[in-house]
Amino acid sequence: STHLVWLRNDLRINDNSALAAACRDNQAEVLALFIATPGQWQQHSMAPKQAAFIHQNLCLLQQSLAERGIKLHFHQCDDFAASVDYLATFCQEYKVDALFYNYQYEINERQRDAAVEKQLDQQGVVCQGFDDSLLLPPGSVQTGSNSMFKVFTPFSKAFIRRLQQGLPECHHAPKARAGAPVAAGKKIAAFDYPVEEFDETWFPAGEEAALKQLRQFAQQRVEKYDQQRDIPAIDGTSRLSPYLAIGVLSPRQCLHRILKEHPQALNNGSALVWLNELVWREFYRHLMVAFPALCKHQPFVDWTRNVSWQQNEQHLTAWQQGKTGYPIVDAAMRQLNTLGWMHNRLRMITASFLVKDLLIDWREGERYFMQQLIDGDLAANNGGWQWAASTGTDAAPYFRIFNPTTQGERFDKQGEFIRRWLPELQDVPDSAIHQPHAWAEKNNKKLDYPAPIVEHKAARKKTLDAFERARSAA
Numbered sequence: 001s002t003h004l005v006w007l008r009n010d011l012r013i014n015d016n017s018a019l020a021a022a023c024r025d026n027q028a029e030v031l032a033l034f035i036a037t038p039g040q041w042q043q044h045s046m047a048p049k050q051a052a053f054i055h056q057n058l059c060l061l062q063q064s065l066a067e068r069g070i071k072l073h074f075h076q077c078d079d080f081a082a083s084v085d086y087l088a089t090f091c092q093e094y095k096v097d098a099l100f101y102n103y104q105y106e107i108n109e110r111q112r113d114a115a116v117e118k119q120l121d122q123q124g125v126v127c128q129g130f131d132d133s134l135l136l137p138p139g140s141v142q143t144g145s146n147s148m149f150k151v152f153t154p155f156s157k158a159f160i161r162r163l164q165q166g167l168p169e170c171h172h173a174p175k176a177r178a179g180a181p182v183a184a185g186k187k188i189a190a191f192d193y194p195v196e197e198f199d200e201t202w203f204p205a206g207e208e209a210a211l212k213q214l215r216q217f218a219q220q221r222v223e224k225y226d227q228q229r230d231i232p233a234i235d236g237t238s239r240l241s242p243y244l245a246i247g248v249l250s251p252r253q254c255l256h257r258i259l260k261e262h263p264q265a266l267n268n269g270s271a272l273v274w275l276n277e278l279v280w281r282e283f284y285r286h287l288m289v290a291f292p293a294l295c296k297h298q299p300f301v302d303w304t305r306n307v308s309w310q311q312n313e314q315h316l317t318a319w320q321q322g323k324t325g326y327p328i329v330d331a332a333m334r335q336l337n338t339l340g341w342m343h344n345r346l347r348m349i350t351a352s353f354l355v356k357d358l359l360i361d362w363r364e365g366e367r368y369f370m371q372q373l374i375d376g377d378l379a380a381n382n383g384g385w386q387w388a389a390s391t392g393t394d395a396a397p398y399f400r401i402f403n404p405t406t407q408g409e410r411f412d413k414q415g416e417f418i419r420r421w422l423p424e425l426q427d428v429p430d431s432a433i434h435q436p437h438a439w440a441e442k443n444n445k446k447l448d449y450p451a452p453i454v455e456h457k458a459a460r461k462k463t464l465d466a467f468e469r470a471r472s473a474a
């Protein structure tokens with residue numbers, strides 16, 4: 001019989017549920033297929049850096065599959081609808097008996113998969129889907145009254161308790177099949193999609209590189225994670241998000257590696273603080289399944305629909321380009337624009353600035369982040385933006401507004417991170433780095449750096465008024 005593994009957001013051979021299941025029968029011929037859908041990616045605002053990262057990983061995956069006797073086929077069509085038709089034709093042509101795939105949880109992806117199952121059922125192809133990109137499947141961690149948690153902390157407690165009772169196992173990479181290796185097949189063609197180079201020293205492609213980074217983090221850095229994770233000048237976080245976002249790495253691999261180095265990680269210590277971040281990832285994915293409107297960029301808190309957002313192209317552009325006149329915000333945005341990645345503390349600061357200082361609709365920021373991020377992920381990005389905008393589950397209350405100057409002072413005291421990204425502030429002394437204009441004026445210096453585009457105190461008041469008006473109108 002012929003088994004087809006349809007690869008999507010699971011670009012790895014290790015711990016891949018669908019691939020492992022397809023290979024279980026030694027007699028079966030196993031094929032793999034990846035279908036690029038540039039039109040759909042455009043609709044989803046996929047970053048050109050992420051497209052390039054996918055392409056590189058796909059090329060490496062093609063080789064490692066070939067070594068194991070599995071040929072990876074590649075096809076390109078416009079969107080999900082076209083991919084359903086292509087898959088049906090492929091199954092006919094290659095006389096596929098069974099299709100194996102790992103679930104994706106976003107709304108368009110789920111509709112596509114339902115259409116595939118319906119079509120292939122008519123053709124007599126058996127379809128098997130797997131919960132794979134999560135530690136625990138959506139819907140499996142619920143409140144006492146069997147509903148999804150709307151607040152993170154109790155979710156996380158229940159989640160960790162579940163892990164303490166039993167761990168999700170990792171699947172081994174498939175063994176080489178009879179006849180291996182096979183020829184790798186046609187080279188993966190360039191995507192009909194803009195691609196942009198990314199920093200390969202920060203994010204080297206491939207499973208081996210991802211596993212190495214995970215191992216090093218678990219052995220050397222996770223112990224200091226709880227002290228260092230909020231300091232953007234320090235490389236204190238794992239930087240594994242791009243791999244997790246496209247499935248070059250699985251969260252089970254992360255969990256097991258951490259436990260190997262730190263057997264107490266589910267009970268206490270810095271490693272638990274890190275695992276808790278993986279639980280945030282789970283939380284937002286579980287939420288998206290429980291509340292699919294989140295995929296359509298609807299706010300979770302209904303009355304926040306009434307906030308009168310400002311339409312201000314100049315302000316939006318200044319924020320995007322890192323020219324707001326607030327050093328920590330601008331340095332962060334330049335990090336994003338250059339690397340396609342931004343430190344988590346800075347994601348919170350810049351998101352808060354767009355929404356609470358500029359009063360611009362959070363969806364503008366959500367889209368812009370997606371267009372830039374190499375780790376762009378609908379659930380995490382939407383969750384992060386709704387948290388910052390106070391429109392989501394478990395969001396910061398709307399009246400809690402970050403002060404961008406004091407945030408900078410707290411988390412980049414000496415301006416080390418700021419100077420790395422804003423060379424125009426090189427000569428400003430540490431004590432003035434967060435308010436360089438006041439210093440320049442006092443010392444008669446000219447700065448090649450924009451003046452603040454809004455004054456924080458006044459902006460804060462305006463935002464509070466707008467939220468209060470929206471709430472009382474509801």
Ligand code: FAD
Nearest residue numbers: 237238239240241277278281344347376377380381384385
């Ligand atoms: P680490 O601190 O090492 O964390 C380990 C892993 O846990 C991460 O790789 C990630 O997979 C997960 N994780 C950590 N924090 C979060 C979180 N708050 N929510 C969900 N998962 C988390 N993360 C994305 O992967 N893709 C996004 O598109 C994304 N957009 C965001 C937008 C905003 C406005 C905010 C505030 C956060 C966003 N995050 C997003 C979450 C977080 O900022 C990144 O996951 C993190 O900075 C990635 O760096 P790291 O791998 O070094 O993280």
